[in-house]
Amino acid sequence: MTGFAPGARRDRFFLPEGLVYLDGNSLGPLPRGAKTAISHLTEKEWGETLIGSWNEHDWIGAPERIGDKIAPLIGARPGETVVSDSVSVNVFKLAAAAVLARTGRRVILSEPGNFPTDLYMIEGLKRLRPDLELRLVERGAMADALDEDVALLLLTHVHYKTAEVFDMAALTAAAHAAGALTLWDLSHSVGAIPVDLSGCEADLAVGCGYKYLNGGPGAPAFLYVAERHQGALVSPLSGWLGHAAPFDFSDDYRPAAGISRWRAGTPPMLALAALEAGLDEFAGLSMDDVAAASRELSDRFVQRVYRTCPQLELISPPDPAARGSHVSFRFPQAYEAMQALIDRQVVGDFRAPDAMRFGITPLYLTETDMDRAVDTLADILESGAWQQERYSVRQAVT
Ligand SMILES: *Cc1c(COP(=O)(O)O)cnc(C)c1O
Numbered sequence: 041m042t043g044f045a046p047g048a049r050r051d052r053f054f055l056p057e058g059l060v061y062l063d064g065n066s067l068g069p070l071p072r073g074a075k076t077a078i079s080h081l082t083e084k085e086w087g088e089t090l091i092g093s094w095n096e097h098d099w100i101g102a103p104e105r106i107g108d109k110i111a112p113l114i115g116a117r118p119g120e121t122v123v124s125d126s127v128s129v130n131v132f133k134l135a136a137a138a139v140l141a142r143t144g145r146r147v148i149l150s151e152p153g154n155f156p157t158d159l160y161m162i163e164g165l166k167r168l169r170p171d172l173e174l175r176l177v178e179r180g181a182m183a184d185a186l187d188e189d190v191a192l193l194l195l196t197h198v199h200y201k202t203a204e205v206f207d208m209a210a211l212t213a214a215a216h217a218a219g220a221l222t223l224w225d226l227s228h229s230v231g232a233i234p235v236d237l238s239g240c241e242a243d244l245a246v247g248c249g250y251k252y253l254n255g256g257p258g259a260p261a262f263l264y265v266a267e268r269h270q271g272a273l274v275s276p277l278s279g280w281l282g283h284a285a286p287f288d289f290s291d292d293y294r295p296a297a298g299i300s301r302w303r304a305g306t307p308p309m310l311a312l313a314a315l316e317a318g319l320d321e322f323a324g325l326s327m328d329d330v331a332a333a334s335r336e337l338s339d340r341f342v343q344r345v346y347r348t349c350p351q352l353e354l355i356s357p358p359d360p361a362a363r364g365s366h367v368s369f370r371f372p373q374a375y376e377a378m379q380a381l382i383d384r385q386v387v388g389d390f391r392a393p394d395a396m397r398f399g400i401t402p403l404y405l406t407e408t409d410m411d412r413a414v415d416t417l418a419d420i421l422e423s424g425a426w427q428q429e430r431y432s433v434r435q436a437v438t
Pocket residue numbers: 126127128129155157158196200225227228248261
């Protein structure tokens with residue numbers, strides 16, 4: 041018995057009847073409150089108050105206000121989180137600032153198979169800073185690889201494919217002992233499992249708004265800078281809305297105090313209205329309870345796959361406590377099998393080269409959904425229904 045009953049918030053979301061949606065870790069469904077918030081913002085604020093809304097409806101304060109709503113989900117204190125840009129851009133901003141602050145050190149340490157954008161952004165940073173080295177080390181060897189050359193440890197807390205979880209407390213402590221800073225990508229953690237940035241003494245973090253936070257397609261991302269670093273680190277993307285006094289319109293850049301300096305341009309208010317409504321669905325929930333419900337559902341799912349789908353190989357940790365809130369299986373024709381499954385109203389996704397991935401989101405999923413998903417999958421594998429020609433046509437987004 042957990043404190044959160046799986047599916048208890050289902051009626052707060054638009055979810056088509058008969059659909060089992062196991063892809064909320066890639067695009068969360070539409071919260072009913074988001075639809076209302078967007079029409080309110082367009083009709084009442086943009087439509088009636090126009091530019092006065094920046095002050096009257098505090099549009100200008102939205103990035104910090106929404107950041108403070110994310111804070112309890114990640115163990116941040118008020119004033120340490122701001123919403124801006126995408127995860128990719130935020131990785132760049134924070135990594136560039138971190139290496140500038142760690143003079144004499146030239147290595148950014150990460151793991152092979154990290155989410156590609158994190159690695160790609162560092163490649164781009166290296167073009168501006170050819171002295172930097174991106175060192176990729178297998179996770180078992182990570183702590184030992186922290187030497188006096190490492191400026192920054194850049195890791196994704198929950199792996200996007202396997203759902204393996206890094207020990208944030210231990211690795212942050214090891215990084216600090218070696219004199220390095222840490223930057224955690226929380227894209228598959230926030231809204232999925234408890235995160236305690238303060239308790240782990242983490243330095244920097246980024247995370248995604250459109251996955252478990254249900255903020256809508258392309259929702260703005262967030263970033264976190266521990267208060268103790270806020271005076272020393274400066275964003276390389278020194279846009280006007282991160283300025284101490286943007287409406288002075290002075291020629292030279294002076295960073296705002298606190299977390300606001302990590303803003304760059306004008307906040308996307310339509311998107312922020314949806315994200316804020318998505319976050320309001322977490323109000324009053326304990327992430328320990330939500331994660332316990334997720335483990336219950338995902339264990340039920342995995343045990344049923346073990347019993348009925350011998351063709352699949354689990355690539356996530358078998359222990360529910362050692363994974364985030366999704367599970368993945370290897371199957372040689374994973375793409376085709378996933379297309380056949382989607383065709384039968386069970387939506388997961390495919391991750392190259394051969395993984396079938398299922399997001400387990402207890403806000404709106406139930407035990408019945410788990411059973412139906414596995415039973416449909418077993419039927420597809422057993423009957424070979426996935427072999428139909430049409431299931432092999434690759435689309436742009438998988
Ligand atoms: C989804 C995801 C991102 C997304 O980056 P955007 O730039 O916001 O599209 C980044 N990192 C990880 C680990 C992700 O899972």
